[in-house]
Amino acid sequence: MESEMKEMRCTCGMSPSVAMASVTGVKVSDLVEMAGVGPEVNTITFKDKEGYGLPMPLSYVMEKEALLVYKIDDKAFSEGERVQVWIPDTVAKYFTRAVADIELSVSEEVPEVEGPDEEYRAKVNILNTVSDTFKVGDLIAFEGYADDCGTQVVAVEFSMDGGETWTSFDTSSSNTEDWVYWHFDYVPEAAGTYKLDVRAVTEDGTVSPLASSTVFEVEE
Numbered sequence: 471m472e473s474e475m476k477e478m479r480c481t482c483g484m485s486p487s488v489a490m491a492s493v494t495g496v497k498v499s500d501l502v503e504m505a506g507v508g509p510e511v512n513t514i515t516f517k518d519k520e521g522y523g524l525p526m527p528l529s530y531v532m533e534k535e536a537l538l539v540y541k542i543d544d545k546a547f548s549e550g551e552r553v554q555v556w557i558p559d560t561v562a563k564y565f566t567r568a569v570a571d572i573e574l575s576v577s578e579e580v581p582e583v584e585g586p587d588e589e590y591r592a593k594v595n596i597l598n599t600v601s602d603t604f605k606v607g608d609l610i611a612f613e614g615y616a617d618d619c620g621t622q623v624v625a626v627e628f629s630m631d632g633g634e635t636w637t638s639f640d641t642s643s644s645n646t647e648d649w650v651y652w653h654f655d656y657v658p659e660a661a662g663t664y665k666l667d668v669r670a671v672t673e674d675g676t677v678s679p680l681a682s683s684t685v686f687e688v689e690e
Contacts, residue, residue, distance in 0.1 A: 471496050471500055471501075471504075472496070472500075473494055473495065473496055474494070474495065474496065474497060474537065475492060475493070475494045476492070476493055476537065476558075477490060477491070477492055477493075477647070477648065478490070478491060478492075478493050478537075478556050478558055478647075479491075479558075479617060479619070479648075479649060480556070480562050480565060481561055481562060481586065481593070481617065481619045482561065482562050482563075482586075482590070483561030483562065483563060483584065483585065483586040483587055483590065483619075484563075484586075484587055484590065485590065486590060486593055486595065486680060488593050488595075488615070488617050488619075488649065490648070490649060491542050491543055492542070492543050492544075493537060493539045493541070493542050493556050494539065494540065494541040494542075494544075495537035495538045495539035495540055495541070495553065495556070496537065496538050497535060497536070497537060497538075498514075498531055498532070498535075498536040498537065498538060498555070498572075499531075499532045499535065499536075501538070501572070502514075502528070502532065502574070505574070507528075507574055510576050511528060511574045511575065511576055512527060512528050512529070512575075512576060512577055512580050513525050513526070513527065513528060513574070513575045513576065513577040513580060513581060514526055514527075514528045514531050514572065514573070514574055514575075515572070515573040515575070516555045516564075516566040516569045516571075516572055516573075517566065517569070517570060517571040517572075517573060518566055518567060518568045518569065518570055519568060519570040522566070523566050523571075523573070524563060524564050524566075524581075525575075525577070525581045526557075526564060526581060526583055527580045527581065527582075527583065528574065530583055531557060534557050534558050534559060534560065535558065536555055536556065536557040536558075537555070537556050537557075538553045538554075538555055538569065539553060539554045539555070539556045540552065540553050551567060551568045552568060552569070553568075553569050554566065554567050554568070554569060555569055558620070558647060559619055559620025559646065559647075560583060560619070560620075561584065561585060561586055561619060563584075564583065585619060585620075586618075586619050588679065589679045589680065590679070590680070591618055591621075591672070591676045591678070591679065592616070592618050592623065592669070592670040592671065592672050592676045592677060592678040592679070593615075593616065593617050593618065593670070593678070593680075594614065594615070594616040594617075594626065594668050594669055594670040594678050594680075594681065594682045595614045595615055595616075595682045596612055596613075596614040596666070596668055596682045596683070596684050597613055597614045597615070598611075598612050598613060598614070598684065600684050600685070600686040603686075603687045603688070603689055604658065604686060604687070604688045604689070605688065605689055605690070606658055606659065606660060606661055606688060606689070606690055607657060607658070607659075608657065608658065608688075609655055609656075609657050610655065610656045610657070610658070610686065611653065611654075611655050612653070612654045612655075612656070612666060612668075612684070613651070613652065613653045613654070614651075614652055614668065614682065615649040615650060615651050615652070616641070616649065616650040616652060616668075616670035616678075617649035617650065617670075618670070618672045618676065620646050621646065621672045621673060621674060621676070622642070622644060622645070622646050622672060622673040623641055623644055623649075623650045623670050623671070623672055623673075624640070624641060624642045624644075624671055624672060624673050625638045625639060625640055625641055625642070625670070625671040626638075626639050626641055626650060626652045626668065626669075626670055626671075627639070627668070627669050627670070627671065628654050628666065628667070628668055629666070629667040629668075629669075630656070630664065630665070630666060630667075632665065632667070633667055633681070636669070638671070639652065642673075650670070652668075654666070654668070658688040660688070661688050661689050661690045662687075662688055663685065663686075663687055663688075664685065664686050664687075664688060665683060665684070665685045665686075666683065666684050666686075667681045667682070667683045668681060668682045668683070669681040669682075
C-alpha cells in the first residue's frame with residue numbers, strides 16, 4: 471500500500487484556530503477496498519482506544535480522500551498515538567487521534583458532517599506581533615492567512631479607519647485546499663496610534679464574524 475504526502479489544514483469548528491501541515495499517510499479508500507466492503511455499508515467511524523469517534527458517511531470520506539496519517543511535517547507519532555485520521559475540508563473534531571479501530575456499518579440515516587460554527591466562518595488572522603514603534607514614512611509590512619474550511623475565500627479586506635471603509639483585494643483565483651496567505655504594506659504619513667483590521671469574504675457571501683486587528687504606534 472502506497473503512502474501519500476499532502477498539505478492539509480486542521481481547523482477547529484468552535485474556535486478561531488487553524489493550521490496547515492504536511493502530512494504523510496495512507497488513503498482510507500485503499501483500506502476499504504482491501505477489506506472488500508459490501509455496497510450496503512454507508513457509515514464509517516474512526517475510534518480511539520476509549521471508543522470515541524464521530525460517525526461519517528463512507529462516501530464522504532472516500533470522496534475527500536481521507537488519510538490515516540502517521541507523520542506530520544516529517545515527525546512520526548509517538549508509540550501510543552500511532553495514527554490519526556485527517557480529512558480535507560473537514561473540521562478537527564472528526565480528526566480522531568490515536569485511531570485504534572475503524573468501524574464500518576449500515577445506518578438507516580446516514581450521519582451529516584458538520585462544518586464550523588457560523589461565528590467561526592471565514593477565519594482571518596494577522597501573524598505579525600507588533601512591539602516596535604515606527605517612524606513616519608516607514609514601510610510597515612503585515613502578513614497573515616484567511617480560510618473557510620473548504621469554501622473559497624474570494625477577497626481579503628483591510629481597514630485603517632475602524633471599519634468605516636474597507637480596501638478589498640481579490641483572491642478569487644485561490645483554491646479551497648489551501649488557506650489564502652496575504653501581505654499588506656502600509657506607509658504612515660503622520661504620527662499617531664493606528665489600528666489595522668482585516669476580514670475575509672467567501673464565495674457564498676460570508677464576511678468574517680471575527681475580524682483580526684492589531685494596533686501600532688508611529689512617531690515623527
